[in-house]
Amino acid sequence: MELISQVLVLEPTSQVLGKQPIVPFAILLVIILVIPIMFERLRLPELVGLIFSGLVLGPSGWNLFQSDSLMINLLSDIGLIYLLFVAGLEVDLEKFRRQKSRAFGFASLTFIVPLIMGTLVGLILGYGWNTSILIGSLFTSYTLLAYPIISRLGVVNNEAVTVTIGAKIFTDIGAVLILGVCVGITHAGAFSFAKLLTLSGWLIIYSVAVVTGFDWAGKEFFKRSGDDEGNKFLFVLLSVFLAAVGAQLIGVEKIVGAFLAGLAVNEAVGEGPVKEKVVFIGSVLFIPIFFVDLGLLIDLPAFVNNLDTLKLTLLIIVGLIASKLIAALLTKLVYRYRWQETLTIWSLSLPQVGTTLAATLVGYRAGLLPLEVLHSVIALMVVTSTLGPLITSRIAVGLNSLPEEDPAPPLLDQNAPETDSAFTIVVPVYNPHTELHLIEMAALLARQSQGKIIPLAIATAAAQMDAPQLEASLQRSEQLLTKATTHSRVLGVVAEPMLRIDDAFAQGISRAARERKANLIVMGWGKRTGLRARLFGNVIDGVLWASHCPVAVTRLVESPKKIQRILVPVENLTAPILQPVQFAQMLAEANQSHITVLNVCDRRTSSSKIAWRRSHLSLMVSNLALANAPEIQIIAHENVAQAILQAARLYDLVVLPFIRNRTSPGGLAISDVTTQLARQLTCSIVMLGEPQRTQTTNLVMSNPVTSITSAV
Incomplete structure (x- = not known):
């Protein structure tokens, strides 16, 4: 036993970890949870933190993880597929349709100009045509990291912003298809126009089959599945991996199929719990591991000590920024946008994260892109993901929404025509200590609008309706409602108490408000600091997201x-x-x-x-x-x-x-x-x-769960 202990002590840590897959997996989970929180505190992009953690734990750092680990490679491949699938799933088709002509015009400019610029960069550096064109395609797409900023500023409906959002569908499709062709030619051997035409023909047939076939199948399956979210979730996952396998069968990279699958099931999935579950599984586990794996590939000494790599990095960064600026200036000339709108378009199209990094890794694994290009693109991601949102926050402040857009309807219009029901305020009651102030607030508003309040209590459902836990919850809810009704009558307003049995508080509140045609929901304050709240959101998050009417969250x-x-x-x-x-x-x-x-x-x-x-x-x-x-x-x-x-x-x-x-x-x-x-x-x-009223095509990095979704 002593001899065995001595051998274990002398054995390198990396070998021990290699023999125990559960240990590196546990470390990965710690990284995914902790690193984004730390970088958020430093006000740095969380994705940079994940890549940095891979660098520290990889061969260039502590050497705890190896880039050829079977487990990490498998999880990273799933994350890569998920990343491009969510990119297609999050495309805002409605915004594209609204400005499709101008969106196509800007997309053509912001695709062609960077493609030419990137290709020239590759040729200047001595790469072949296939590699140079692939480098150019990395310049074409962009990630809308600044969407939360323009939404907060209230300028999402500005035409220039809408055009930029709608154009993303063209740039993403173009970048993914060029990647598929370049990698396919590499796998096919020596280049020839016959091979190019054959591969392009198969790719067109495959793309049409996936987009139309999966769209039809998805709508039919969802229509017949009813409320069975589990089967819908499995159907979406099956669609992703079937499309990925199909792409490989015709000699195209699997992420092309994943992206097309996302576009195909986009409308069938829509906005709802199924989409949330699909995106959540990827963003909380697989996609972060992909970025950690990307960090494992970085050879820090080679990057820092190689002057040619530094020159390449500088050339790629300057080329990308310049090409996007030229495309924005040409768009200004064509559509006569103001300077402020032009610079906003430029800043929104700068960040290179999701599609760019995915395509770079695929090109590197296929032998098309050298390690120097991989290093340069990672540096490009860091620079543009920081610079783009920063410029947007400074430039987009004074933008105005489209003049032809109808203004948002008044929140509480007392002069509106009378409807079948009075102005209704739903007041969820749960905490006896804050209940009185909530009822008072709702009563003041209801009296002023000659309306009524609905005190609402949610009893958590159980598998059996005679379960003791449900019975206790019902009794507590009835006591709260009795107290709320008494307060309401003392305050001189009509109260219609409502008791609802539901699986979750947030869904129960939003559903009850919809059923009673509520005009306003008044809720008490909730904590956002706990671990569960950070990972899954709290009740207030859920109600704010799902409700059909305004929600007033109060701390009185x-x-x-x-x-x-x-x-x-x-x-x-x-x-x-x-x-x-x-x-x-x-x-x-x-x-x-x-x-x-x-x-x-x-x-x-x-x-x-x-x-x-x-x-x-x-x-x-x-x-x-x-x-x-x-x-x-x-x-x-x-x-x-x-x-x-x-x-x-x-x-x-x-x-x-x-x-x-x-x-x-x-x-x-x-x-x-x-x-x-x-x-x-x-x-x-x-x-x-x-x-x-509107959905985002890109998501902001705000906590350890959501830090990855924004990369799509």
Whole structure:
């Protein structure tokens, strides 16, 4: 035994790990969970953290993992397939159809110009035509990492932004097809036009068969499966891997099939729990492992000590940035966009993450791209994924939405024509300590709108309806409803209590609100700091994402009846600010309170621009035809959050707009300003979330689960 112990001690750690696959898998899970959180704290892209962790644990670092590990390669291949599948699944076909002519025009420019530029870079460096064209194709696609920024700024409906979003479908398809042809030619041996035509013909036939056949099969299967989400989920996974196998059978790279499968089942899957489950499985496990595996391939000494590699990296980065800028400038000339719109288009099309990295790895494994190009593209990803969103946040602030777009409907329109039902407010009750203030808030709004409130209690379902746990939950729910109904009657409003048995709180609340045709949901504050909340989101996340009507998430430090001064900070001068102002106005009229609408601009803003912002904001607020016009206040400050915090000391309530952009099944994208205010404000807070009207094509990196989805 002693001899065995000594041998084990002397045996290298890497060999021990190699013999125990469960150990590296456990380490991978720790990396996926911890590293994105650490890089988020450092305000660095989480994907960079995963690649960096692969570099540290790989041959260039501690040598714990090997790039030829069978387990890691298998999981990485699944992640690679998943990455391109989700890229096709997340394509926003509606936005493409809305601006398809101009989207095609911009897509042609931002595809052809970078393709030529990248090909020239490859030829200048002495690579062959096949490799050079593949390098050019890496320049063509882009990742919409800045979508949460433009959504928060309220400029998603600007034509230039919509065109950029719609064009992504063309660039992704083109990049994937060129990759398939280049790799297919490599596998076929020596190049000839006959082989190229044969491969292209098979690829066209295969693409049409997958897109049309899987689309028809998906819609038929989903129609006949009813509510069986398990079978739908398995059908989607089967579609992905069947398409990948089919691509390999015709001599094309498997990720081409995965991407086409995503496009094929896009409309059949739609937005719902099946899509969430499919994306979640990939984003939480397989896709992160792909990026860790990418880091294992990096040879740091070769990258740092090789002057030619550094020159190649600089040439690729400059070439990509320049080609995207040229494409944006040509788009400006063709469609007569303003400079601000042109620069926004350029910044949105800069980040090179998902498709680019996937294509680079495939080209490297096929022997088409040398290790130097792999290193350069990883550096390109780091630079563009940081630079693109940064420029977008600075440039897109002043964009306006399309003039022909209908403005968002008023949140609480008291002058709207009468309908069959009164204005209805659903109030989920769960915590007895916050229930009274929630009912008071809803009662003030209901009295002002001559409506009613529906106290709602959710009892968690069990397998058997006579289970003791369900019986206890029902009794507790009935007690809460009795208390809520009593409060409502004392406050002089109509209350219709509702008890619902459901599998989950969030789904139960959103479904009940829909069934009762609610106009507003008023909820209490929930914690977002626990492990389960970070991984799977909490009840508030689920309700905000799924509900059909506005949701007011409240943190009340005192009775709503005592609220006399209300502050409504607005980050941008666009239509979404009207809903929080109108919500505050209803509450103010019920309490005879005073409202201040606050906008914070840069300290360097000139007095003339401040005057313009004041008049523009006054005009927007006046369009609401409010009984008492709010006070308009403009503050010049270098830090928006700090300016609002200082102003909020004089107020009882702050109403914050909450733009509901889904980041994954794990959470919602919240602006940095809103997050900081929610943590530091000491007065009462209402975060008002609008109904979900648009879907994102790309997702933001905000927590360990969602950090990977944004790469698609």
